[in-house]
Amino acid sequence: xxxxxxxxxxxxxxxxxxxxxxxxxxxxxxxxxxxxxxxxxxxxxxxxxxxxxxxxxxxxxxxxxxxxxxxxxxxxxxxxxxxxxxxxxxxxxxxxxxxxxxxxxxxxxxxxxxxxxxxxxxxxxxxxxxxxxxxxxxxxxxxxxxxxxxxxxxxxxxxxxxxxxxxxxxxxxxxxxxxxxxxxx
Numbered sequence: 001x002x003x004x005x006x007x008x009x010x011x012x013x014x015x016x017x018x019x020x021x022x023x024x025x026x027x028x029x030x031x032x033x034x035x036x037x038x039x040x041x042x043x044x045x046x047x048x049x050x051x052x053x054x055x056x057x058x059x060x061x062x063x064x065x066x067x068x069x070x071x072x073x074x075x076x077x078x079x080x081x082x083x084x085x086x087x088x089x090x091x092x093x094x095x096x097x098x099x100x101x102x103x104x105x106x107x108x109x110x111x112x113x114x115x116x117x118x119x120x121x122x123x124x125x126x127x128x129x130x131x132x133x134x135x136x137x138x139x140x141x142x143x144x145x146x147x148x149x150x151x152x153x154x155x156x157x158x159x160x161x162x163x164x165x166x167x168x169x170x171x172x173x174x175x176x177x178x179x180x181x182x183x184x185x
Contacts, residue, residue: 002062004037004054012044012063012116015052019044019063019116027056044114044121047099065116067124072109080105082113082123093120103158104129104176125176130185131155132171136162149181 002011007025014020024040035056042049044065054060070082070091079092080102091113095102097120104125105111114122136152149161152172160174162181171185 001059004039004058004060005056007037007039007054012065013041014061014063015041018046019065019121021122023049029056044116047097063116065114065121067112067114070111070113072105072107072111074107075102075105082111091120093123097121098123100158101125101176103154103156104131104174105156106131127177128173128175128182130171130173131158133162133166133168136166136168138167 002013005027007022009022009024011022012019013022020041020043022039023042026038027035028038029035037054037056038051039054040049040051044063069085071085073081073083073090075081078095080095080098082091082093083089084091093113098105101123106129109129110126112124113120114124131154133152134155137150148164150164150166151159152162152166153159154172154174158174158179160179160181162172166172166181166184173182173185174180175182
């Protein structure tokens with residue numbers, strides 16, 4: 001059991017029979033009335049994100065989740081295959097479970113697969129990945145790092161905003177959580 005006062009990003013709780021990941025939490029003490037905790041949760045089975053308010057200090061059961069290091073191998077017919085690094089078992093994961101994160105997957109990438117009651121509920125990518133820009137508008141002379149941005153398509157299919165000086169064929173570092181350009185690789 002965990003108190004709602006101890007909620008923070010990354011905590012996994014059991015709610016209505018499903019595991020939920022706390023994305024955001026805010027403890028609120030209004031001038032009038034009791035304190036409460038406003039949270040943003042993601043249902044790890046369905047992927048639905050919603051907001052829920054709890055009374056402060058209420059105990060909620062922690063969900064028993066297991067995080068295993070796995071390596072991405074390949075994709076076949078909408079199934080993405082990962083290898084458990086301890087047992088060498090191959091685990092197929094449906095594209096729906098991964099969502100748009102498949103755009104950042106590359107062969108042999110190390111990820112954490114989250115399991116709840118033996119079922120895959122989430123895949124945690126590395127915080128940053130390096131990918132090649134396959135399509136972007138050409139930069140103009142005088143473009144600087146502090147200038148504007150332009151859209152660029154990466155090798156995995158993701159479209160992100162990059163500075164004007166980035167050219168097609170360059171490798172860039174991208175934050176997988178926010179889908180934002182960090183730097184050239």
